[in-house]
Amino acid sequence: MSARHFLSFMDFTPDELVAVIRRGIELKGLRNRAVLHEPLKNRVLGMIFEKSSTRTRLSFEAGMIQLGGQAIFLSTRDTQLGRGEPIEDAAIVMSSMLDAVMIRTFAHSTLTRFAAHSNVPVINGLSDDLHPCQLLADMQTFLELRGAIQGKTVAWVGDGNNMCNSYVEAAIQFGFQLRVACPEGYEPDPRFLAKAGDRVTLTRDPREAVRGAHLVSTDVWTSMGQEEEAEQRLARFAPFQVTRELLDLAAPDVVFMHCLPAHRGEEISHDLLEDPRSAAWQQAENRLHAQKALLEFLVTPAYRAE
Ligand code: CP
Ligand code: NVA
Numbered sequence: 407m408s409a410r411h412f413l414s415f416m417d418f419t420p421d422e423l424v425a426v427i428r429r430g431i432e433l434k435g436l437r438n439r440a441v442l443h444e445p446l447k448n449r450v451l452g453m454i455f456e457k458s459s460t461r462t463r464l465s466f467e468a469g470m471i472q473l474g475g476q477a478i479f480l481s482t483r484d485t486q487l488g489r490g491e492p493i494e495d496a497a498i499v500m501s502s503m504l505d506a507v508m509i510r511t512f513a514h515s516t517l518t519r520f521a522a523h524s525n526v527p528v529i530n531g532l533s534d535d536l537h538p539c540q541l542l543a544d545m546q547t548f549l550e551l552r553g554a555i556q557g558k559t560v561a562w563v564g565d566g567n568n569m570c571n572s573y574v575e576a577a578i579q580f581g582f583q584l585r586v587a588c589p590e591g592y593e594p595d596p597r598f599l600a601k602a603g604d605r606v607t608l609t610r611d612p613r614e615a616v617r618g619a620h621l622v623s624t625d626v627w628t629s630m631g632q633e634e635e636a637e638q639r640l641a642r643f644a645p646f647q648v649t650r651e652l653l654d655l656a657a658p659d660v661v662f663m664h665c666l667p668a669h670r671g672e673e674i675s676h677d678l679l680e681d682p683r684s685a686a687w688q689q690a691e692n693r694l695h696a697q698k699a700l701l702e703f704l705v706t707p708a709y710r711a712e
Contacts, residue, residue, distance in 0.1 A: 408525075409501075409526050409527045409528070409704075411521045411527055411528045411529070412527065412538060412700060412704065413518065413529075413530045413536070414536050414572075414575060415538050415541060415578075415579050416575055416579070416601075420579045420580065420581075422703070423542075423545070423579055425703070426542060426699045426700055426703050427542060427545050427546045427549055427696060429699035429702065429703070430542065430543075430546045430696035430697075430698065430699040431546060431549070431550060433695050433702075434692070434695040437472065437695070443472075443474075444474025445473060445474065445702055445706050446470065446473035446474050446475035446505075446701065446702070446705055447474035449470070449473075449476075449505040449705055450475060450476050450478060450503075450504050450505055451466060451475065451505065451506045451507070451508060452478050452480055452500055452504040452506075453467070453479050453480060453507075453508045453531070454480045454481075454485075454507065454508070454510070455479065455480070455481050455482070455531075456482045456509075456510060456511045456516075457510050457511070457532065457630045457631070458630065459510055459531070461666065461690055461693050462508075462510060462531045462539065462693070463479065464694075465697050466508055466531070467479065468694060469694055469697050469698040469701060470701065473698055473701060473702065475505070493516055493520050493523075494519060494523045497519070497520040497522075497524045501525040504526055505705050506526050506527045506528070506704055507520065507528050507529070508529040508530075509529070509531055509533075510532045510533075511532075511534075512534050513533070513534060514533040514534060514535040517530050517533055527704040533568065534568060534629075534631060535571055535595065536568050536571050536575070537568045537665065538572055538575070539693065539696070539697055539700070540569060540665045540693070541572045541573065541576045542696035543690075543692040543695075543697075544576075544623070544665070544689060544692075545580060546695065547661070547663065547685050547689045547692050548621055548661060550692075551688075555581075555620075556581040556582060557583075558582045558583070558621065559582065559585065559618060559619045559620055559621075560577065560582050560584050560585070560619060560620065560621040561584075561585045561586075561612075561615040561616045561619040561622045561623070561656070562587070562588075562615070563612045563615055563622065563623075563624045563646055563648050563652075564643060564648075565588060565592050565625060565626070565629070565639075565643065566586060566588045566593040566594035566595070567594075567625060567629050569625040569665055570594045571595050571598045573586075573594075573623065574586075574594050574598040574599060574602050575598060575602075577602055577606055578601060581605075583605060584605060584606045584607070585606075585609060585614070585616075585619065586607070586609070586615065587609050587610065587611060587612040587614065587615035587616075588608070588646070589642045589643060589645075589646065590610065591642075592642070612645070612648070613655055616652055616656050618657055620656070620659070620660060620661070621660065621663065622648065622652075622656055622662050623662070623664065624646075624648045624664055624673045625664065625665055625673065626667070626668070626669055626672070626673055627640065627643040627669070627672055627673050628640075643672075647672070647675060648662070648674050648675070648678060649675040649678065650677060653681070660683055661683060662678065662681065662686070663685055664678075664679070664684075664689075665689070668686070
């Protein structure tokens with residue numbers, strides 16, 4: 407199968423990632439100037455959701471419409487996937503009708519199995535392992551606000567989850583230093599850490615991670631699929647809340663990011679999203695622009711050849 411996929415940051419070269427992010431900024435400018443740009447006319451994106459979503463669904467759906475195409479929402483509850491149709495069979499059939507497929511799933515292997523049988527690009531809209539589309543938006547936001555992230559220091563405070571794993575991959579691809587502060591037993595996946603070498607360091611002390619950092623990011627303590635652990639996690643993560651006082655230890659021009667949805671009073675203090683150092687709303691909007699650039703890159707080969 408010759409299609410390019412975006413299941414992880416490692417599927418693109420660093421130059422390709424930067425090109426997509428820069429293009430996201432251009433597309434944002436076009437939209438802000440109300441310039442019509444419809445390179446994906448008659449193209450259709452299928453979106454398979456095993457988990458809930460607000461931003462991912464909206465940004466892909468609105469993005470496809472703005473690019474002149476269409477998006478179809480498919481819940482596993484309403485398709486034969488929910489009744490046991492093999493993912494490989496679904497991939498063959500769906501990719502014969504669609505121009506790209508986005509999947510939000512539990513097991514990352516659902517994505518790799520689908521991609522192995524798909525003739526069209528497959529995009530990871532979040533798995534238990536990774537959330538690369540969110541990292542495109544995060545990297546675009548940092549570039550807009552502070553310029554290149556290469557050589558900067560990023561602190562991840564909280565759960566070593568799918569978002570954190572994607573930060574590990576971003577540290578490799580964008581050349582920044584990542585400090586992860588998490589409780590014992592909640593580290594990022596060792597498979598990703600092994601690739602990162604000394605680009606990533608682990609600590610149990612959020613203050614140590616944040617000191618002098620240029621970007622501080624966190625995420626919920628209980629991800630989708632872990633609901634039964636919620637109570638136990640609340641207790642384990644309590645010392646890892648990101649507050650204004652914690653951010654005061656970071657670089658004076660630190661940017662705070664949260665992929666959202668946020669739980670105020672848990673991973674962040676009640677006032678943090680309203681703090682001037684928070685870029686969470688810009689970051690959320692950039693899902694739209696960065697993913698439009700991704701779709702343009704993956705679905706229109708003519709653009710890629712330029
Ligand atoms: N950040 C993010 O992926 O949000 P949704 O779960 O709302 O899609
Ligand atoms: N880590 C969170 C991210 C949600 C966008 C989850 O997987 O639920």
